[in-house]
Amino acid sequence: MSDIQRVLTPNLTVAFEQHGPSNGDAVILLHGFPYSPRAYDEVAPALAAKGYRVIVPYLRGYGPTRFNHPETLRSGQQAALAQDLRELMDTLGIEQATLCGYDWGGRAACIVAALFPERVRGLVTGDGYNVQDIANSTRPLDPETEHRYWYQYYFHTPRGVAGLTENRQAFCELLWRLWSPTWARNAERYPLSAPAFDNPDFVDVVIHSYRHRFMYAAGDPALQWMEDALIRQPPISVPTISLCGADDGVGPAPEEDEDAHHFTGFYERRVLACVGHNIPEEAPQQTLKALLDLLQH
Secondary structure, rough: OOOEEEEOOEEEEEEEEEOOOOOOOOEEEEEEOOHHHHHOOOOOOHHHHOOOOOEEEEOOOOOOEEEEEOOOOOOOOOHHHHHHHHHHHOOOOOOOOOEEOHHHHHHHHHHHHHOOOOHEEEEEOOOOOOOOOOHHHHOOOOOHHHHHHHHHOOOHHHHHHHHHHHHHHHHHHHHHHOOOOOOHHHHHHHHHHHHHHOOOOOOOOHHHHHHHOOOOOOOOHHHHHHHHHHHHOEEEEEEEEEEEEEEOOOOOOOOOOHHHHHHOEEEEEEEEEOOOHHHHHHHHHHHHHHHHHHHHH
């Protein structure tokens, strides 16, 4: 783990860890919910050792990252995550980067790759095309999938807000165990990420994220232009490798790749045996290989 640095962007003071030389080609590694930069503990140093500049930020609502203004909407919508990534790159002077992300971080990476491909050299995405199809979000899914999404419906209620507020550590630990059911290191690794959920904005950002995606909460008006662009489910043209956990407890990899049509450039899907939702932390070597395959492509 490297020292935490901070940078002021238009909306956030973003906390991040940096590895490797500052003049190396940039790689940005993005965590999801409920995870932290600790997911990349075995990936970032290995990339840095090969001369890459590796940035691992805390997303909005996590760790030491803070909103700059109290009146700013504590939005967790997909456009906010993507805008945060763009603004972080702009502030750090990174014209182009290779992106890696899963869950929320994968959503930010996919959106930037889709809408601003000139900023992205390559993309490693957890579970394929992570852009939410919000316009169709009210259509029911098969019962097993709906059952795995129980926590999202819980967050739609006042009881869910209270539950996450009062029991955030136990709640997030439960999600780790449910989503990575065959990983032997949950109990060992969870305490390393748990402090990141004590952020004062964590609950507000999480609740807004899960309500917005089902159209139960309004988004940030300043980001409506991006949400409008995402309604069209824009394709991703940059070189991409999708990593999917075969044992993912929230979204197990289907036998047939249902996302391939969203990618118009080089694209490869790799299903990882005995890996759950927390892909880079459970499968650091496969994650590293995917990144290096793109970087050296």
